Amino acid sequence: MAKTGKLAAFALGEKKTAMVNLPAQFVTASGADKKGQQYSNLVDYADDEKKTSDLNNDSISELIELKEEFKQKGYANRTSATTEREPIFSSDKLHYNNHDISNLRKRLDKAQENGNNIHELAFSLRGDWLVKNNLYDPDTGIIDQDKLKHAQQNIAETLINKGFNLPLGESDNDVVWFGVIHQDTDHLNMHLWFAKESQETRPEMLKQKGKYKGQPIGVIPLETIELAKRQFRNQLMSTVEHQKRTDVLKRLGTLKKEMVEVGSQSLSSDKYAKQIQNIYQALPHEQKGRWQVGNSSLSANNTSMSKANHLTNNLLDNLFENDLKNEYENFQQLGQQFDAFNIEDQGVMHKGQNTLSKNKDDELRKRLANQLYRYLNQVEDTSLDTIDQQLEKIKQNMAANEKLKTGLKENSNPSSTSSNTQINKNREAEQTPHFPKGSRTMSRISRLWRQDARAEINAQRRFWQNQMRKERDQKIEEYESKQPRRFY
Structure with missing residues (x-):
């Protein structure tokens, strides 16, 4: 993945790598505090005249760590990476205006004050995969950003509710999250940031030992991340x-x-x-x-x-x-x-x-x-004989062994050895299970x-x-939901 210097100019013709998901990462509140970094710095207000400043964009590497993103004020909604005037979105709206940004910044700072981690999950979508699934037109540069945002809204719920020992939020409004679509690299990138707002006190959600004892758990299990990725792909994939x-x-x-x-x-x-x-x-x-x-x-x-x-x-x-x-x-x-x-x-x-x-x-x-x-x-x-059959075989074996001890010197000649070997083979055959x-x-x-x-x-x-019955019922429900309601 590399910067293109343009918007929506994604690479095409990349075989065998049509869609790639990037790993999750997080930053602790204590780590950000030590460096004087604020969670709210990730987003900035949109200026009607010049929008968000992006003077330091050249210093941004292809995929930087979350702790480095704080150094670029307004990293999420910088103009060189987005085409929309209001690119920030969350669970309630697909376009955050300045008033929404103000509330978002306050909540992010509150989450940091309460000692909570901020998490990020990034998705990198290859141009070929976008084209094949009708999400990107390379001739016009148009991207179906609404569909991409709706898909991320759904997986945010999965990560927040299933990514930890307990749901991250203790109520419906206890988690602050936002997302954005970046278009300035050869692959389309989507970012998702989220944090718990109230102070974490639940033992199941806190580290119980080690260097970070008492701090909120930060690592999301790989199986949860993979589940979210599958959901993300399935929602964006075309019907064909x-x-x-x-x-x-x-x-x-x-x-x-x-x-x-x-x-x-x-x-x-x-x-x-x-x-x-x-x-x-x-x-x-x-x-x-x-x-x-x-x-x-x-x-x-x-x-x-x-x-x-x-x-x-x-x-x-x-x-x-x-x-x-x-x-x-x-x-x-x-x-x-x-x-x-x-x-x-x-x-x-x-x-x-x-x-x-x-x-x-x-x-x-x-x-x-x-x-x-x-x-x-x-x-x-x-091979499982009756008791009488087993006793009879034991008697026969005992008689054969007794005959070998009669002093007829049968043990020293080849015929005796051959007879003894045959007896052993017979015993093994008796013990081997037969089909x-x-x-x-x-x-x-x-x-x-x-x-x-x-x-x-x-x-x-x-x-x-x-399955066919479920699909039919779903299509009927979708059709009925699109019909205008009449009030009498």
Whole structure:
């Protein structure tokens, strides 16, 4: 991000980085007091003749820290960054006049006097993303600033109410916040500043130990910031772009269910019986009844299920290569298509982050694996003999061992060693769980699989019917709200 020296001259053609969100930051009242800085310095009055002075604008870096913004009086509504005469807005108005600015400054100073932090969250929106979502016309330089402001009004509520252990304000009017749109860089920037006005006394909202004991908590959890960013993007995204993403997700969901149903039938055929038997024997039988992939992936190591999971993963590779080749390729392509949408919306993925296509693939494999394990849990282990059978085997083993001790020197010749080895193999075979032979077991697994697939398809159908009903009701409500009211 760099300054352009112009207004609404955003860079275009930036691939894979269409929208980027900047981190949150805050300044403590004590820190600002020590430097003689005032929260109210962030905004200044608009002069009808020359507006806010901006003589020091050249010294402002591309993205400065909040503590540095106080040095530039009227940083928020400086003329070189805004096109509107009254660019400051808040929850009650989209344009603050001088009277509103006066009240805002008083409240900001009151918040500082009461020892509260001031928070800032900045959003950087790429030009390509703005154009694609009908928020910016590069030919005219016109920006849909009202829509941008309405979106920020909504996320301000999320940050203020969900960004801390308790809602930041102790009443509806206990938080002062304001926002502004800056246009003097190659990306459109939106800033949001907010602070609690009354003195904070709630223990849940104060640091309880350490260097800053007794001061208000300043850090907003990352998950809350990410939630606000998602809400912000979703509100600004055009209907066309929303529909593109919805269509891909619907197709992914439908294809996944088809693959589960077809895959279930294929896995219950004789072609995969040997692999399923090997999986059954590799499962930790002391945990029978609780077999599942769990939180780890099928490729994870060092878990009690690792050996069975690896074999199951290989089984699924064979399934996707043979019986579900076309479906699986389409599934991967749809996932990668949504990955491209995410890059447009959020920027390039960070190292260590999983793409949606990877997550969806893991979900599909886990679904099929857990389904297989659930059915294998119901298989009766044929290695579990009756008491009489176990006693008879013990007697036979004792007799065989006694015969080896008769002094016939059978222990010293190859035939004796071979006999002893065979006895040990027989013992191991008796202790190893055996997958029941015959077609009845695979038929039962197939039947259970089909029942589960039908139940899921019916549940999904009900879900989409409810979604369509909600969308229809919402459209009716929006239409009725736009109709002029008649008074009789």
